[in-house]
Amino acid sequence: MSGSVWLPPGARPDTVPGIPRQRTPSWAQPDPLDELAVRLDDFVAAAVHPDEIAALLESDGMSDDQIRERYGLKNSFALAEELYERVERRYPEPEGPVHDPWQVSLLGCLLRGVVFALPGLGYVLGAPLMTGPRDLGLPAGTIPLLAGALVGWTWNQGLAHRAYSWLGLGDRTAAKRSLLLGAPAGVVLGALAAFLVAGTGDMTGVAFAAGQALYLGASTVLLVLGRERALLVALLPMAAGAGLGLVHPMPDAARLALLLFSVTVVAVLGFSEAAFPVRAPKGRGELRDQPQHTRSRQATMGPSFCTSLPYALFGLGTGVLVLYAALDNALAAVALTLSMGPAEWLLHRFRSGGLAGLRNTSTPRAFWRTTATTLAECLTVYLVTLLVLGLAMSALSPGLLVLGVVLWTGLLLQSFGAILSATAVCCAAALTQTLALLTHTGDPYWVALIVHGTAAAAQAALVCALLGRATAHR
Template sequence: MSGSIWMPPGARPDTLPVIPHQRTRPSWARPDPVDELAARLDDFIAAAVHPDEIAALLESDGLSDDQIRERYGVRNSFALAEELYERGERRYPEPDGPVPDPWQVGLLGCLLRGLVFALPGLGYVLGAPLLAGPRDDFGLPAGTVPLLAGALCGWTWNQGLAHRAYSWLGLGDRAAARRSLLAGAPAGALLGALVAFAVTGTAAPTALAFAVGQSCYLGAATVLLVMGRERALLAALLPMAAGAVLALVHPVPDAARLVLLLVSLAAVAFLGLREVAPLKGRGELRDQPPRTRRQPTTTAPHLTASLPYALFGLATGTLVLYAAVGDTSAAVALTLSMGPAEWLLYRFRSGSLAGLRSSSTPRAFRRATAFTVVECLAVYLAALLALTLATGVTDVRLADLLLLGVVLWTGLLLQSFGAVLGAAAVCSAAALAQTIALAAHPGSPHWIGPIVHGTAAITQAALVCALLGRATAHR
């Protein structure tokens, strides 16, 4: 009937009429801002493995929590990311052509760096007559204490200096990186020489001179390594290395030994100075156009940001020195293994990138990452095992050395992802514990290392799993 309201059969006259549910937004209503954002970020949301990836993107776009509450009606970036993740469809699109992988590096270059790290050890063979003399108060060979003190000081200072220079390079300011190296390398060499002089004790003046030369070498070599001049450094070390190899099979006069050491040291120092000196056509004048030479384009990185890296260098250097005191071949094996270790860090980065592409859930990505960590660590330990057997490390020391290798490689892995505080804390605690244990039980050194290194290895492995199992850590 005209003007009546339709009611379902059996309904009483006083029953309210049935109103259909509104399923679509009226054309005049304001569009949902979350839907608009989801449409704009559709490709990124579809490829996200975890909502945290979306949250990281929102934060990188400068969206604050206040802005998110005002525009989208949710409490913060993580809540908005979860909402967008739920609304988006998982697609994981593959790019056209070969998949780009910025972490592909050649093994030869990394092995070359490992060789450059190890070659200076031949300087101690060539300079043995300079270190001759009675044992010191600690029962160590003459000149050992100033050499060790200067080396630890140099490793600590130059690790922090290298981080600061790399920070400038990451900001695209190569001239500032050169300036920091030009000021920092001589300061580190002077500091290392002063530390060696302070603990010289009854050591001969020639031992102190050798320690001073060691400090100068560490500063100049840091410059060349940071600036990517490994081949030049290797060429400068060849006279000293050739003389050391000859000295192992045939007597070499002391004067010739001294000349070969000074030639290599002078060559390294000259190349390092030439690399950072602000000469015409080089240095900062070469890196900046004329109109912008005096205009800073970046904000200087904080000095305190380099302190954890310096502490990490001190801690790992201490652990390696403890391994070397009982058997120098252990230090040789560990030093040579740094080449494969660096290459495997890149391999892990490449593998984690492949895991991000192939994993569709956070759990699957964690499994892929754990497999990549185990694979890379196994390859590193195999390389370290081969080097230790080649250098003659005994079976008693082998397990301890492999545990120390786990500590070093996982520490480097954490450092490469910016988690240097955790790595520095664990390695520093291990170095301190080993120092205290050796001081309390000097006659029982063999059981101290495995306990300390095993505890540190387990702790850092847990840190690696906790950090690198998250997709956002690999952005």
């Protein structure tokens, strides 16, 4: 009958053995690798190297024995390479606006440029107070001032790098501590250098150099800790007095009072800012919310002193080059100093363009072309700015623009992490120019032009070599 089931004699329906399930042949079974690729699809598709996938597999606790038994591959790296080959690359765009750490305010950079240049008016205000015979053909007191300035620039450049390193690690307390200890040491070294080169001569230049060293140390603290506006306010009385002194005669007592007032205010602001403790949020330690491995690294290691040495020597080399330009034409040095504000902004602009190139290009050649175009644009804008400043101060010369290229490309190499290359080129240029002047070799103008041109070409070549390296744009 239709629908009936035949049973053996004496058998009941509930005693009939079950019909065995048909087995799927081995060739029809799903591939475990395909299943794993589907499960990890999003992560594998966004990976830029198989090692990223291997790290994920190991973090999930997948051992090499399990991989050999289940997937028939040697270890996690072999499995990662297989997954990397099976899944097509997809790099999804991040949600929301892309974070760009190189976006800075133009106004803030211009303010820093003004703050860099304003101390030069202090020399204008104090020049009539410098008495005594000329030294090496220079006005009285110039040699002690130059010696103190070079020592101060060198020391404070290295000190600023160390403090910035602590800030980069998230430890503002350690950054302030390094500034509070290092800035006074720089003051002593700058004043001592001025005293040693002055010998038995007039001590007026030494006294001015001591005030200069005090200003350099305190202003370094304020600039590193982001207090440019406070520094600007402290310098305004001195700057106003210098401007007034250029128009109307000013008593020496008034000149000295303005200088002492500005230096004292800067010193009080700077060292009190470094000494003021960091306020911990809600009574907790400053580093309480940071990962344990980060806190332990800060507590045990911190930035090395040796890593700050190249930055100090870079400050020495560039300082010597700028001082030679100032001795030839003081207004040229003022133009260079004022241009440092736009230079800083353009440097950030270039780094921002490099990040955009990393996102928007897919081949090394295209990335290099993009960054090279951005570099040419930023360097052109900087040179036009320096050209305008030079024309405004009647200090324009080919040497000024070439030295500007040296300074800007040196700062760019420094931001790339190639500080040793920039330091070597700038220090070699400074040493060559010094030896040429001491031995009276050639015309000083042409010597400077050749030295600066060679340094600019060398640094430009180094920059071009680094443009295509993605790691240089981190």
